[in-house]
Amino acid sequence: MPSRRKCPARLAVAIAALLLAAPVFAGDRKKSPDGRIDPALLYHNYCSVCHGDQGDGRSRARNSLVPPPANFTDPGLRARLSVDYIAAITREGKPGTAMVGWKTQLTPAESKALAQYVRTQFVEKSGDEAARRGRTLYGHYCAACHGPAGRGVEPGAVREGVKPGPDLTKIAGLTRERVITAVAVGKASAGKPGFAQQMAPADIEAVADYVRQGLLAVSPAVSGTTAHGGKASDGKR
Numbered sequence: 705m706p707s708r709r710k711c712p713a714r715l716a717v718a719i720a721a722l723l724l725a726a727p728v729f730a731g732d733r734k735k736s737p738d739g740r741i742d743p744a745l746l747y748h749n750y751c752s753v754c755h756g757d758q759g760d761g762r763s764r765a766r767n768s769l770v771p772p773p774a775n776f777t778d779p780g781l782r783a784r785l786s787v788d789y790i791a792a793i794t795r796e797g798k799p800g801t802a803m804v805g806w807k808t809q810l811t812p813a814e815s816k817a818l819a820q821y822v823r824t825q826f827v828e829k830s831g832d833e834a835a836r837r838g839r840t841l842y843g844h845y846c847a848a849c850h851g852p853a854g855r856g857v858e859p860g861a862v863r864e865g866v867k868p869g870p871d872l873t874k875i876a877g878l879t880r881e882r883v884i885t886a887v888a889v890g891k892a893s894a895g896k897p898g899f900a901q902q903m904a905p906a907d908i909e910a911v912a913d914y915v916r917q918g919l920l921a922v923s924p925a926v927s928g929t930t931a932h933g934g935k936a937s938d939g940k941r
């Protein structure tokens with residue numbers, strides 16, 4: 705962390721060079737050899753320098769831009785990042801940020817194709833991946849105390865010296881923030897561990913989203929349905 709701050713000037717120059725190079729490089733490479741719009745190529749040439757190859761905002765530019773480039777895989781942005789919104793921002797930019805509009809360089813059709821690409825490749829795909837990761841993390845870190853379905857553990861299955869957690873499906877008002885805090889900070893006085901030291905922030909968010917969307921949304925009130933994205937709601941795992 706400290707080494708990053710050592711020479712901001714040199715870093716800024718390097719990034720400026722990167723940014724300038726990208727569109728120039730892109731100039732004759734906007735279209736695939738058969739002349740069709742190639743959104744992956746457009747993304748690579750115009751966007752990845754800031755938003756990263758994986759769309760998660762982890763680029764070299766990240767450390768020098770305030771605010772940093774958007775992380776398209778952030779579940780908190782999923783509702784906002786519709787195809788229309790992405791296309792509009794791509795064309796017009798976002799005032800007060802390093803996100804400039806590209807309408808002089810990209811046609812409306814190219815912006816639209818790019819927006820669809822960002823949506824399917826990063827916004828949606830990452831949702832699935834995060835859900836899968838959240839489920840795995842939950843099994844690893846939480847199930848021992850909260851039970852595999854979040855409804856608590858069978859009395860016989862509680863490990864000695866461990867205070868089992870409550871039935872999460874019975875707690876009202878578990879907002880995303882509240883679950884994130886519960887996971888990150890815990891409540892030592894109640895025997896609830898915090899995981900901020902062991903889990904990366906993205907993993908804490910993934911497990912919190914899994915709790916809310918995978919477990920809370922599948923309460924007994926909706927049993928017999930696949931309440932969430934057609935995934936099994938039987939609470940077997």
Ligand code: HEC
Nearest residue numbers: 750751754769771772773774781790793794801802803806
């Ligand atoms: C110079 C770096 C840079 C480049 C290149 C860049 N962006 Fe951005 N982008 C940003 C920054 C910074 C933000 C602002 C993030 C925020 O609002 O917190 C942003 C925001 C966005 C947003 C809005 C996110 C939100 O939550 O409101 C979209 C959509 C977006 N960029 C798409 C693109 C696309 C598509 C491309 C390629 C055509 C691209 N960006 C190229 C830096 C960049």
Ligand code: HEC
Nearest residue numbers: 845846849867868869870882883886887891894895896897
């Ligand atoms: C060692 C047992 C234990 C583990 C492991 C554990 N919890 Fe808990 N959890 C508890 C206890 C005990 C409480 C009740 C705390 C209280 O009384 O306020 C609790 C409460 C909660 C709450 C409710 C917080 C609130 O605001 O009411 C949530 C949400 C939660 N846990 C999620 C998780 C998740 C997700 C994990 C895995 C990352 C996890 N817990 C791991 C024991 C545990």
